[in-house]
Amino acid sequence: MRVRRWLLSLLVGAVGAGQVLPASAQGAPFDLGPEQPGRIRAEADPAAIARIPKGYRFVAPGTLTVAIHPGSPPLGSYATDARTVVGADPDFAQLVADSLGLTLALVPVAWADWPLGLASGRYDAVISNVGVTEQRKEKFDFSTYRQGLHGFFVRADSKNGHIREPKDAAGLTISVGGGTNQERILVEWSRQAVAAGLKPITLQLFDDEAERLLALRSGRADAVVQPHAQLVFVAARDRDIRRVGTLSAGWPLNSDVAIATRKGSGLVDALTQATNGLIANGQYRQALARWGLEEEALARSETNPPGLPKY
Missing domain, CATH: 3.40.190.10 (Periplasmic binding protein-like II)
Known part of the structure; x- marks a missing residue:
């Protein structure tokens, strides 16, 4: 019964405003x-x-x-x-x-x-x-x-337009899983930003997706980074976050x-x-x-x- 209730919650989710979704995700959850x-x-x-x-x-x-x-x-x-x-x-x-x-x-x-x-x-x-x-x-x-791919997602009302390279993330606070490949990449991005005379990236490390999303939705983080597909699902379900960029899971290599x-x-x-x-x-x-x-x-x-x- 608990499993069924959890699955139903994925279908219903919370409805927000202003979400920009892929064409296939507009209008209804998956x-x-x-x-x-x-x-x-x-x-x-x-x-x-x-x-x-x-x-x-x-x-x-x-x-x-x-x-x-x-x-x-x-x-x-x-x-x-x-x-x-x-x-x-x-x-x-x-x-x-x-x-x-x-x-x-x-x-x-x-x-x-x-x-x-x-x-x-x-x-x-x-x-x-x-x-x-x-x-x-x-x-x-x-x-x-x-x-x-990993995805950069922000709140639907965020003024951040795109994040594609280290300079775009300089000075941002990003919610990410601790000990993940995403953390490894963002540590290097922060190093490159500082080397270019820009502000470092502040990482908020969480083991749980719910905590990462809570940090974003509460305004404690400017963006969240995790596997792209997972966040596409959350965006389609809840309609309160949007994608502003992607990067290869093996950056700087393809993965x-x-x-x-x-x-x-x-x-x-x-x-x-x-x-x-x-x-x-x-x-x-x-x-x-x-x-x-x-x-x-x-x-x-x-x-x-x-x-x-x-x-």
Whole structure:
């Protein structure tokens, strides 16, 4: 019952004024119902199917079994029935399965469990906001499908127009998760601002999203920084914050999100081909638009691109 009430609260949220939203998020909160009538579907892609290795054995015949962590809407969450997994990553998984001529089976997993489950063959792939890193590439293959972005969001009535580089954030107080990659980036931004003769960035460190947003809404912080998709969802739900900028999650390097498969399984080429087919026919962008994530679209999918180094 508690889970159901929490999910319903995500749908309703608090209504504010003056919010500027992506076109797909205007008018109503995102659909977290289990039926998902607006989900985009695809036709089978012969070019992608041809790249499935002849000897590849799917976990279940005729089925693409995909692990996903349902813990962060709009990327992945339990629906209002507290059972069905919905969101941008499930939508993309469905498109890929369709392209490969397969039925989709989603397996909800804890984030910490996906590497072992994938390596041991419990599922064919992981589609759950997994970033490409050089360390992960030692054990897994990757087909990129989305940019990894952090978002700068301010109150709807804020006079801050844009934050794209260190000088734009100089002198601001920013709410951010302690010990996160975002904190690492902003510490460097502050150093660069001071080196340019500007004011430093003041960081307010919180472990909890609710605390970060409270600091912003109460006026104690000028902006909040955390994964972009999470804040897109909050903005669409509550309508009292707005986006003023994004940056790569691996700044100053690019950080793409990818489908993860077992190293050397051979499935990666089919998944990359399927993704590029979906990009070409426009269904990829349509699926992202359902969840307000057009900003995270890639121009093309790549197999095992350079990943983030070990820090």
